[in-house]
Amino acid sequence: GAGVSQSPSNKVTEKGKDVELRCDPISGHTALYWYRQRLGQGLEFLIYFQGNSAPDKSGLPSDRFSAERTGESVSTLTIQRTQQEDSAVYLCATGNRGMDTQYFGPGTRLTVL
């Protein structure tokens, strides 16, 4: 594809429900990042995947958050038992090792009621 795509673009859910967000990377990009951006704030790093290496999960805020990626393909970010403070835009970015620039998807706006 031409760029990083994310789905859904918007998600409204009720407190306590689980949600799954999807990121389709640029073909050939080995690195994939998830970020969270709360309203009016900067980006918080959540998790990083690089090829088949163990992911860096150091940014995940709680054990309710998890992410998976198989090889260099699609990634899913799962939030279990959502809370209102999880409301944010979740951004995915991809790149390659040795390439400093990250290419961002359009994000998923999550609203937890």
Add this chain to the structure above:
Amino acid sequence: SQQGEEDPQALSIQEGENATMNCSYKTSINNLQWYRQNSGRGLVHLILIRSNEREKHSGRLRVTLDTSKKSSSLLITASRAADTASYFCATDAGNDYKLSFGAGTTVTVRA
């Protein structure tokens, strides 16, 4: 925690004027990047400056880096309405992948 801090938080200028925003950071870096975000969605990479560079240009953008002061500036010359966006600096502190973003400067260009 955020490594970079942008200043000012918000900026409103007339079309045709220049816009300048600053970024300060705390630890040594390999490079510093500036990104633009329209309407709270995906970020677009604008320019990267390495720690051994002092100034870089790209079209109407000029970036400076002062590693002794741990600061960078982004200048947008001859601003246009389409430049209305939030601008973020991001630093690479040397672990080869993790960028730290500031909270951003929101720029409004009035026609």
